[in-house]
Amino acid sequence: MQIDPHTLTPEATYRLLSGLVVPRPIAWISTLSPTGVVNLAPFSCFTFVSNKPPLLGVNVGRKAGRRKDTAAHIHSRGEYVVHIGDASQLNAIHESSEEHPEDVSEAELLGLATLPGETVAVPRLRDAPVAMECRLSQVIPFGETGAEFIVGEVTRFHLRDGLMNDGKVETMALDPVCRIGGPNYATLGRIVTLRRMQQTEKSVV
Numbered sequence: 790m791q792i793d794p795h796t797l798t799p800e801a802t803y804r805l806l807s808g809l810v811v812p813r814p815i816a817w818i819s820t821l822s823p824t825g826v827v828n829l830a831p832f833s834c835f836t837f838v839s840n841k842p843p844l845l846g847v848n849v850g851r852k853a854g855r856r857k858d859t860a861a862h863i864h865s866r867g868e869y870v871v872h873i874g875d876a877s878q879l880n881a882i883h884e885s886s887e888e889h890p891e892d893v894s895e896a897e898l899l900g901l902a903t904l905p906g907e908t909v910a911v912p913r914l915r916d917a918p919v920a921m922e923c924r925l926s927q928v929i930p931f932g933e934t935g936a937e938f939i940v941g942e943v944t945r946f947h948l949r950d951g952l953m954n955d956g957k958v959e960t961m962a963l964d965p966v967c968r969i970g971g972p973n974y975a976t977l978g979r980i981v982t983l984r985r986m987q988q989t990e991k992s993v994v
């Protein structure tokens with residue numbers, strides 16, 4: 790089968806890409822509205838783009854041409870928190886994607902406790918195994934639908950006790966979830982360990 794991308798609507802292209810680029814990790818992002826309401830939503834067009842400084846990138850689309858609350862709050866405050874949720878939080882991750890007016894807190898609605906940020910004014914989720922406080926670094930618009938690739942520098946990592954062993958993250962203990970197509974998710978399957986490859990040391994220019 791071949792598909793000419795020019796024949797596809799934006800929705801059809803989204804369905805295709807989100808089914809093909811899998812599995813995707815999920816950035817569970819808290820932001821603060823102008824009136825101080827804690828907003829929470831999941832974003833799976835997510836990766837890291839630099840290790841020094843640590844930079845995370847997430848692609849946020851628009852709703853009927855308007856910025857989503859998450860993007861609008863990041864633009865106005867320049868701060869947010871990216872969480873990695875675990876399998877026990879999957880339902881809350883999914884439910885937090887429901888659209889609500891800006892003055893409704895998804896965190897409160899879902900009964901998720903928060904803690905104050907250390908380096909940002911935005912609260913973080915108490916029970917997420919990982920929370921990364923971020924300061925906005927760059928916004929890069931892409932394509933014809935107004936999507937923005939939002940890049941933020943991590944100003945503090947919070948990891949639940951027991952997640953790090955010998956400088957490495959215990960992935961099984963983290964128990965992350967990922968998104969595949971539509972409202973479908975996957976958890977970690979079998980882990981396969983191969984021989985370690987010799988790699989040239991990462992340099993700082």
Ligand SMILES: Cc1cc2nc3c(=O)[nH]c(=O)nc-3n(C[C@H](O)[C@H](O)[C@H](O)COP(=O)(O)O)c2cc1C
Nearest residue numbers: 830831832833834848849850857858859886887968
């Ligand atoms: C698992 C999951 C991943 C999602 N990933 C993205 C994404 O990468 N980009 C995006 O714009 N929307 C994504 N969404 C949709 C947003 O979560 C949804 O539009 C949400 O209502 C945005 O909330 P906000 O207006 O409070 O920012 C995703 C939804 C789910 C359930």
